[in-house]
Amino acid sequence: MNTNSKVVTSWIRGRSLDNGRSTLHTNGQSLFSYSLEIGYTDAKGNKIVKLYTGKDGNFRSKTTSAHVNMATKEADSSEQVS
Numbered sequence: 001m002n003t004n005s006k007v008v009t010s011w012i013r014g015r016s017l018d019n020g021r022s023t024l025h026t027n028g029q030s031l032f033s034y035s036l037e038i039g040y041t042d043a044k045g046n047k048i049v050k051l052y053t054g055k056d057g058n059f060r061s062k063t064t065s066a067h068v069n070m071a072t073k074e075a076d077s078s079e080q081v082s
Helices: 004-013 062-074
Strands: 016-018 024-027 031-033 036-041 047-050 077-079
Touching: 004 016, 004 024, 004 031, 004 062, 031 062, 036 062, 047 062
Parallel strands: 047 077
Antiparallel strands: 016 024, 024 031, 031 036, 036 047
16 A cells, blocks of 8 residues: 555656555556545646645645645645635
C-alpha cells in the first residue's frame, strides 16, 4: 500500500498514485481527498493546495484537513476556498 506522503510526492512530480484506500489519490494534475479536489496544477505548472481545513471555515473532515496540511508542506502555494 502507498502512503499518503508518497501520493503527495507523486502529485508534486506529476504522476498518478492512489494510497490503496482511495482516501487520497492523484492523477498527476489534481490531488483528491476522497472525491474532493484539494490540489491542482496551474497553467505554469505550480502545485496549488485548496485550504479545506478547520482554520479557514471550509472544514470538510478531519481526514481531509490532514491531507490538506500534508500537501501544503510540499506545494508551491495555497489558496482560500470560496
